[in-house]
Amino acid sequence: xxxxxxxxxxxxxxxxxxxxxxxxxxxxxxxxxxxxxxxxxxxxxxxxxxxxxxxxxxxxxxxxxxxxxxxxxxxxxxxxxxxxxxxxxxxxxxxxxxxxxxxxxxxxxxxxxxxxxxxxxxxxxxxxxxxxxxxxxxxxxxxxxxxxxxxxxxxxxxxxxxxxxxxxxxxxxxxxxxxxxxxxxxxxxxxxxxxxxxxxxxxxxxxxxxxxxxxxxxxxxxxxxxxxxxxxxxxxxxxxxxxxxxxxx
Numbered sequence: 001x002x003x004x005x006x007x008x009x010x011x012x013x014x015x016x017x018x019x020x021x022x023x024x025x026x027x028x029x030x031x032x033x034x035x036x037x038x039x040x041x042x043x044x045x046x047x048x049x050x051x052x053x054x055x056x057x058x059x060x061x062x063x064x065x066x067x068x069x070x071x072x073x074x075x076x077x078x079x080x081x082x083x084x085x086x087x088x089x090x091x092x093x094x095x096x097x098x099x100x101x102x103x104x105x106x107x108x109x110x111x112x113x114x115x116x117x118x119x120x121x122x123x124x125x126x127x128x129x130x131x132x133x134x135x136x137x138x139x140x141x142x143x144x145x146x147x148x149x150x151x152x153x154x155x156x157x158x159x160x161x162x163x164x165x166x167x168x169x170x171x172x173x174x175x176x177x178x179x180x181x182x183x184x185x186x187x188x189x190x191x192x193x194x195x196x197x198x199x200x201x202x203x204x205x206x207x208x209x210x211x212x213x214x215x216x217x218x219x220x221x222x223x224x225x226x227x228x229x230x231x232x233x234x235x236x237x238x239x240x241x242x243x244x245x246x247x248x249x
Contacts, residue, residue: 004062004120008123012057016220028044039240062121081101147213
């Protein structure tokens with residue numbers, strides 16, 4: 001299980017309905033994209049961070065380990081707007097309006113990433129996917145997503161074991177040995193994936209699979225107070241952005 005999935009299963013909001021958390025987390029993401037970068041996206045970033053570390057109870061270390069990957073993509077994208085290569089002023093110079101556009105992009109993307117992480121850190125996929133059928137997603141699509149979700153962990157576990165076995169046999173001591181081990185890892189993982197898939201198909205057929213996977217979903221109801229507070233927070237962020245946009249330079 002990935003660390004973010006483990007954190008979602010032990011989250012304070014684990015028993016809340018996914019709709020509650022979608023209104024808050026995905027609502028913050030939508031505001032980060034639609035509001036002006038300054039001060040709108042900056043306010044969304046602060047609000048998302050406060051909710052993650054406060055009411056949601058996400059440990060700062062786990063949040064940073066999950067956030068640094070999308071943040072790296074955000075910084076890389078902003079750098080491409082900041083500089084220009086082979087321009088009239090030299091080989092590498094600041095682009096016209098580059099700092100403003102880079103800063104705006106960095107604010108938007110980093111704030112939107114925190115909104116998505118808020119939803120991911122509080123909602124296990126095993127709670128979300130079965131409920132997508134009631135939202136209108138075709139059941140076969142949800143079944144494929146559930147099986148893929150489960151198979152991905154089994155495949156990652158198999159690859160970890162194979163790498164440990166290769167390391168124990170000095171399979172990574174030289175560059176040539178590392179390439180051989182990498183090729184062996186890919187071939188073995190491919191064969192094991194097919195083997196697990198065939199065994200899964202045989203197991204489902206033995207249990208009378210009729211085209212629909214039936215899984216137990218924890219009972220939860222949409223909380224009107226939670227949704228109301230979340231909507232009030234989103235509206236307050238929009239109003240505060242409009243006010244500060246006129247006051248700030």
